[in-house]
Amino acid sequence: xxxxxTDAEWLDDRLALTxxxxxxxxxxxxxxxxxxxxxxxxxxxxPQETEWTFSGDMVVTVQAAGRLRDDLxxxxxxxxxxxxxxxxxxxxxxxxRSLRAQLPHRHP
Numbered sequence: 479x480x481x482x483x484t485d486a487e488w489l490d491d492r493l494a495l496t497x498x499x500x501x502x503x504x505x506x507x508x509x510x511x512x513x514x515x516x517x518x519x520x521x522x523x524x525p526q527e528t529e530w531t532f533s534g535d536m537v538v539t540v541q542a543a544g545r546l547r548d549d550l551x552x553x554x555x556x557x558x559x560x561x562x563x564x565x566x567x568x569x570x571x572x573x574x575r576s577l578r579a580q581l582p583h584r585h586p
Contacts, residue, residue, distance in 0.1 A: 493534030494523060500532055504540035506547065510554060514543065517558035519565075539565065 500520075501508045514520045515530070520539065522530035539561060547557055 494531040495534060495536065497530050497532070500536060500540050503537050504544040506540060506544050510547075511540065513554040514558050514561065517555060519543075519558035519561040 495503075497508050497511055500506075500511055504511070506514075511520060515522060515525075520532065520536060522532055524531055542564065543557055543561055546552055546560055552560065
């Protein structure tokens with residue numbers, strides 16, 4: 479499966495992308511993506527295998543990584559930390575939305 483700028487794909491955790499496909503989506507090299515995985519910022523579906531695959535929702539993360547690297551000139555370690563913090567913020571925002579949805583609605 480090849481992703482291009484003009485392709486529309488449903489990106490979720492059921493879609494499996496190779497390292498090469500992620501590299502094309504992000505403008506990062508495969509070596510840079512491997513380094514981010516080594517730092518724990520990217521988690522392959524199959525870390526024990528030689529040919530890694532990643533869930534489709536990682537496209538958003540690697541595209542953000544490419545922009546951050548280019549715009550802020552971040553090294554791999556700083557980029558990995560930044561991505562980890564961004565992902566944690568997204569998780570917490572999701573939890574907050576879920577908790578707010580459980581609150582009784584107030585009518586003015």
